[in-house]
Amino acid sequence: MAMAGRIRSSVPRLTKALMSDSVSTQRLNVERALICPNFTDPQSRNFASASPTKEPKIKVPVAMFGGSGNYASALYIAAAKAKTLEKVEAELLDLVAASQKSPTFSQFMKDLAVPADTRVKAMTQICDQAKFSEITKNFLVVLADNGRLRHVDTIAKRFSDLTMAHRGEVKAIVTTVIPLPAEEEKELKDTLQQILGKGKKVKLEQKIDPSILGGLVVEFGQKVFDMSIKTRAKQMERFLRDPINFDA
Numbered sequence: 001m002a003m004a005g006r007i008r009s010s011v012p013r014l015t016k017a018l019m020s021d022s023v024s025t026q027r028l029n030v031e032r033a034l035i036c037p038n039f040t041d042p043q044s045r046n047f048a049s050a051s052p053t054k055e056p057k058i059k060v061p062v063a064m065f066g067g068s069g070n071y072a073s074a075l076y077i078a079a080a081k082a083k084t085l086e087k088v089e090a091e092l093l094d095l096v097a098a099s100q101k102s103p104t105f106s107q108f109m110k111d112l113a114v115p116a117d118t119r120v121k122a123m124t125q126i127c128d129q130a131k132f133s134e135i136t137k138n139f140l141v142v143l144a145d146n147g148r149l150r151h152v153d154t155i156a157k158r159f160s161d162l163t164m165a166h167r168g169e170v171k172a173i174v175t176t177v178i179p180l181p182a183e184e185e186k187e188l189k190d191t192l193q194q195i196l197g198k199g200k201k202v203k204l205e206q207k208i209d210p211s212i213l214g215g216l217v218v219e220f221g222q223k224v225f226d227m228s229i230k231t232r233a234k235q236m237e238r239f240l241r242d243p244i245n246f247d248a
Helices: 002-018 027-035 066-081 085-101 103-110 116-130 132-145 150-166 182-196 229-241
Strands: 171-175 201-208 213-218 223-228
Touching: 002 085, 066 085, 066 132, 066 150, 085 103, 085 116, 085 132, 085 150, 103 150, 116 132, 132 150, 150 171, 171 182, 182 201, 182 213, 213 229
Parallel strands: 171 201
Antiparallel strands: 171 213, 213 223
16 A cells, blocks of 8 residues: 555656656656756756746546556656657667566566665666667656566556557457468458547557467457357357257
8 A cells, every 4th residue: 555655646746757857877866856857957057037838738548547557647748748759659668678588687677676776777877878768768767766667568558558549549459370361451450440430540469379279359449359269169068068948
């Protein structure tokens, strides 16, 4: 419960921190960024009076819940304000892909025994080498400082859900035993597009699962169309086991 409370209370500050001008490798500056989003070097800051600009009000296109959803929502708002949604999405997915390819890197992100200072310094260096945007860099540094790097893959998926909704895309996952031929994939995509109608765009994702034996399973929005041989075989088995009523 304490952790959940900490996540909820940190979301507004996190959103502001992601919009800060810069994030230092020093943990002190990370904490300052969370409290004061416009923190920079006092020697270089210009305190001349200026009329405040009214920021556009950004709303997440889909309500997200839970810790990962809150982090993804905060990142979405910051990236939308900076007009870098696609760049931030690509950078997050690149990081997740890198962690999947490197067991050492994956273990580092999951290991809470690593001191926060070490996590912050390492993640800052990684972002600098990868030339990530400031929004992404700030976000990952905050995750590192809060011990939430182990959830970055889930956060990235939730963030992608938000960016897809922003673009008017609807994900459809088709599961088959072997990859669909190009013609059949196009036919399925066109059919789903007709169901959606105008204003939305189908984004088809293929998954391979030999356990379904044949046929296909389509997950589309909140619906699942199961036309697999495995499911049909189970239905047939239940039918054969049911007692036959000869009087009917």
